[in-house]
Amino acid sequence: MCNFGMTSRQLDMDEVLAQWDQLLERLGEGIQRLHIGPGGSFFTDAEVPAAVRVAVIRRLARLPFLRAVGMETRAPFVTEQKLEEVVSALPPSVERLTLGFGLECVSDLPRLVCINKGYGPTEILRTLDIMRTVESRHAGLTIAFEAYVMLKPIFMSEQEAIGEALQTIDWVLRHGGETAVLFLNTVKENTLQAVLAGPLEKPSSICYRPPFLRSAIEVLLQLPDEWREKTVVLGPQSAMPAHQLPKSCALCSWPLNGALVAHNLYRDPAVLHGAAAIVCPCKDEWEQELGADSETLVARATRGIEWLESEARSWGTTRAPVTLH
Ligand SMILES: [Zn+2]
Numbered sequence: 113m114c115n116f117g118m119t120s121r122q123l124d125m126d127e128v129l130a131q132w133d134q135l136l137e138r139l140g141e142g143i144q145r146l147h148i149g150p151g152g153s154f155f156t157d158a159e160v161p162a163a164v165r166v167a168v169i170r171r172l173a174r175l176p177f178l179r180a181v182g183m184e185t186r187a188p189f190v191t192e193q194k195l196e197e198v199v200s201a202l203p204p205s206v207e208r209l210t211l212g213f214g215l216e217c218v219s220d221l222p223r224l225v226c227i228n229k230g231y232g233p234t235e236i237l238r239t240l241d242i243m244r245t246v247e248s249r250h251a252g253l254t255i256a257f258e259a260y261v262m263l264k265p266i267f268m269s270e271q272e273a274i275g276e277a278l279q280t281i282d283w284v285l286r287h288g289g290e291t292a293v294l295f296l297n298t299v300k301e302n303t304l305q306a307v308l309a310g311p312l313e314k315p316s317s318i319c320y321r322p323p324f325l326r327s328a329i330e331v332l333l334q335l336p337d338e339w340r341e342k343t344v345v346l347g348p349q350s351a352m353p354a355h356q357l358p359k360s361c362a363l364c365s366w367p368l369n370g371a372l373v374a375h376n377l378y379r380d381p382a383v384l385h386g387a388a389a390i391v392c393p394c395k396d397e398w399e400q401e402l403g404a405d406s407e408t409l410v411a412r413a414t415r416g417i418e419w420l421e422s423e424a425r426s427w428g429t430t431r432a433p434v435t436l437h
Pocket of ligand 1: 360361362363364365392393394395
């Protein structure tokens with residue numbers, strides 16, 4: 113679902129650090145908060161070797177006003193030693209370190225089967241323990257976490273997607289997440305969902321379409337006030353172009369997108385209520401979609417995987433069979 117299908121070649125350490133220096137130069141000295149989105153996992157050695165990780169953090173010392181640093185990583189790769197190395201390399205001005213984990217869906221079936229995430233709540237809780245241990249050794253530093261929540265993975269209905277996002281945000285914030293980031297799914301090049309959204313003939317129940325913008329507004333409106341204020345919405349804004357974006361129509365795309373951006377900036381629910389009340393043709397379409405659910409996710413996912421497997425065979429690709437539990 114992500115940008116990896118468009119990843120170019122892997123850079124060596126000198127190239128990475130040269131680019132990093134150029135970027136920091138462009139940002140200027142006044143930066144107070146910096147989020148490092150490695151396009152993957154900051155604590156995974158195969159993606160960011162230990163020496164690069166520490167060198168990237170050390171270079172932040174050129175930002176004298178830096179208070180908060182964040183980075184994305186897969187939770188199971190955060191060991192006490194690696195976290196300690198990163199924390200020790202932080203400039204002394206930094207008071208807050210935030211690790212961002214992709215949880216995507218708290219339920220096992222969509223997370224493990226539709227997304228193939230490979231880890232989940234158990235691993236995140238284990239990492240939170242490690243974070244507390246390291247934090248206790250560094251007075252004046254808070255180590256927090258945020259988590260990324262996927263709105264509408266493949267095979268999920270619109271209604272299931274809304275319910276799963278609500279449950280996932282609930283889990284993140286109940287476990288002390290500083291922010292839940294709701295990502296509206298898009299269709300990117302070289303992804304499974306591009307195949308499922310593409311022109312090949314397939315059962316209609318497994319065709320992929322990104323979520324409606326209205327579903328994101330619905331998720332926000334269903335959250336308790338305190339949690340809505342800790343939830344932001346991202347996804348359509350990306351450095352990598354998407355074939356398909358979250359859905360709406362020509363009449364409502366500006367106000368609905370605008371309401372989501374306004375929510376990120378101001379957290380004023382009146383903007384969301386206003387957006388939800390806009391009447392347009394796609395509102396009817398969205399409401400029909402919410403009511404149009406007949407079979408279970410297990411049935412849809414099973415059919416989808418069978419179809420993908422048979423397609424893969426016809427492309428001459430071999431891979432291990434996927435089973436659902
Ligand atoms: Zn519309």
